[in-house]
Amino acid sequence: MTTPLPDRAAIARDTARALIEIEAIRISPERPFMFSSGLASPVYIDCRRIISFPNIRERLMDHATAILRAEIGLEAVEAIAGGETAGIPFAAWIAANTRLPMHYVRKRPKGYGPNAQVEGVIPQGQRVLLIEDLTTDGGSKVRFVNALRRAGAQVADCLVIFYYDIFPQTRAMLADHGLRLHSLANWQDILTVADDPGPFNPGDLAEIRAFLDDPLDWSARHGGAARLTL
Structure with a gap:
C-alpha cells in the first residue's frame, strides 16, 4: 500500500505558525545568541517550548x-x-506513534559506569532514524550519527522540527556523511507566515533578514565566527 504524500507546504506553514504562537522565536540583536559552532545570531528558535503545549506537540x-x-518509509526504520x-x-513521541524501539545518544560518553554514549539495545546493523529539534550547520548531527554507527546502527536519515537552511553547503556535507535531512519547516516558512500578518516589529524583521541573507557577515560584525567549519 502506497503511503500518501503529505502536504509539505501546509505542514511547513502550520509548524511556522505553531512556533510563533508558542513564542519559540526569540530575538535579541543587541545581545546575540551564540551557537555551538561559534556563530552569532540575532534570533534563536527554541523548539524545547513545544513540549509544554500538548495540542501543538501532538x-x-x-x-x-x-x-x-x-x-523515508516506515519499512526502512527499525x-x-x-x-x-x-x-x-520528540523521539519518544515519534517512537510511540510508530510503535518502534527508541534509543538516545549523548553528546559525549557519560564518563562513568559503562561510559556509554548511546543508550538502548541496538542489534548490529539496526536501521535507526535520528530525531533532533533543529539544525543550523549540521555539525552536531554528524557527531550523533557517528556515535550511533559506532554502536552498531545504520543511520541514513535525520528528521528535525526546524532547519535554518542558511548554509548551502549543509546538505552536501551531510550527504558526504551518508545522511539525508528532513524537516518540518525552515526560515523561509517563518518569514512567509510572518509577512501575513507578522508578529515581529519592522526593526527586528530587518535584523533577521540581514542575518539570513549573510549569516557569517552578521556573525563576524557581532562578535561571532566569521567562517563555518563543517
Missing part, C-alpha cells in the same frame, strides 16, 4: 510521523533515536 509529531512514512537533550522527547 500536531507536530503527527506531521513528523507523516514525513517519516512518506519520505528504531528511533533522540539526540541529547532536545531531541529525546
Whole structure:
C-alpha cells in the first residue's frame, strides 16, 4: 500500500505558525545568541517550548510521523533515536506513534559506569532514524550519527522540527556523511507566515533578514565566527 504524500507546504506553514504562537522565536540583536559552532545570531528558535503545549506537540509529531512514512518509509526504520537533550522527547513521541524501539545518544560518553554514549539495545546493523529539534550547520548531527554507527546502527536519515537552511553547503556535507535531512519547516516558512500578518516589529524583521541573507557577515560584525567549519 502506497503511503500518501503529505502536504509539505501546509505542514511547513502550520509548524511556522505553531512556533510563533508558542513564542519559540526569540530575538535579541543587541545581545546575540551564540551557537555551538561559534556563530552569532540575532534570533534563536527554541523548539524545547513545544513540549509544554500538548495540542501543538501532538500536531507536530503527527506531521513528523507523516514525513517519516512518506519520505523515508516506515519499512526502512527499525528504531528511533533522540539526540541529547532536545531531541529525546520528540523521539519518544515519534517512537510511540510508530510503535518502534527508541534509543538516545549523548553528546559525549557519560564518563562513568559503562561510559556509554548511546543508550538502548541496538542489534548490529539496526536501521535507526535520528530525531533532533533543529539544525543550523549540521555539525552536531554528524557527531550523533557517528556515535550511533559506532554502536552498531545504520543511520541514513535525520528528521528535525526546524532547519535554518542558511548554509548551502549543509546538505552536501551531510550527504558526504551518508545522511539525508528532513524537516518540518525552515526560515523561509517563518518569514512567509510572518509577512501575513507578522508578529515581529519592522526593526527586528530587518535584523533577521540581514542575518539570513549573510549569516557569517552578521556573525563576524557581532562578535561571532566569521567562517563555518563543517
